[in-house]
Amino acid sequence: MSFIDFSIIDAIDIAIVGLLIWQIYRAIRGTAAFSIFWGIALVYLLWLGVKIAGMELLSVILGQVMGVGVLALIIVFQPEIRRYLLMIGSRYSSSKGVFGKWFKREESHSHSIIGSEEIAKACYAMSTTRTGALIAIERKSNLDVYAETGDIIDAELSNRLIQNIFFKNSPLHDGAMIMRDGRIWAARCILPTSENPNIPPSLGLRHRAAFGLSENTDALLIVVSEETGGISVIDSGKRRTVGSYEELLMTLS
Known part of the structure; x- marks a missing residue:
């Protein structure tokens, strides 16, 4: 049956999604964004429940809220997104990173603190x-x-x-x-x-x-x-x- 077909691509897809969820969790745990994330998740589950129950008016209202969800997430999680992108950029632009040898700049930092x-x-x-x-x-x-x-x-x-x-x-x-x-x-x-x-x-x-x-x-x-x-x-x-x-x-x- 086609709906139980499972290939190596599906396994990679699931693994990448799981990794992304784990990285998001690491980025927002211990911050106010963690509580906000769960609030958004609960609203999304409520929206699904309302759609299944056939409540048209409430479904439309919640649908409008979820429609601007991506923009809202960017605004709400701006500090976490900034920190995560900084971490990625720092890791791959350093002298030991993937792009460090091409974009290497004078590096005076070391593991130990000067002075x-x-x-x-x-x-x-x-x-x-x-x-x-x-x-x-x-x-x-x-x-x-x-x-x-x-x-x-x-x-x-x-x-x-x-x-x-x-x-x-x-x-x-x-x-x-x-x-x-x-x-x-x-x-x-x-x-x-x-x-x-x-x-x-x-x-x-x-x-x-x-x-x-x-x-x-x-x-x-x-x-x-x-x-x-x-x-x-x-x-x-x-x-x-x-x-x-x-x-x-x-x-x-």
Whole structure:
């Protein structure tokens, strides 16, 4: 019977769809988009049920809603789509990627963070004095759009300069510091705040801004809490707390 014919192409088709669903799940899990996704899925199931039941008026109304579904999904899931495309572009445009050998650019980034010792010393010192700080370390994603919201410094990286910038009476302390290629590129920068409902309420705007940038770029974020003095490292939307200078240095190295 034709409806039970199953070929290798069908197997590949199912495997690709399954992979796409899994990647979508990975991209939106732990974010507000996950709840929105389930809401859209429930509306779609309701629409199917209404069509099967023969409720013409309700079916037409829900059909109009589903008709603009693709546009609505693009608008609602814009941050997740941006992050996923960034991940794909970064993976295949890097020097080790498929297109890296043709579109190779000068690469100064490595696995370890340039100036990690100075950063770790400054963060640990600010932790002991409960000086709030938010540091964004640029990787492959260009952070110029965020640097332009603050003041461009382009200064040599040093422990004392970092502490001086985040000193409470400093005019540059409010906002984020952006580091690029082992230098302090900008300070007093405004970062997008995350709308993830799963972020603990005890975390303030610094942490939310760190999560927000991490969700949209591949930057590494370091947050020093002004309330507790705790140090958090946020990478790819995931937060890790560090309790010592050695642990922070190991995380950055």
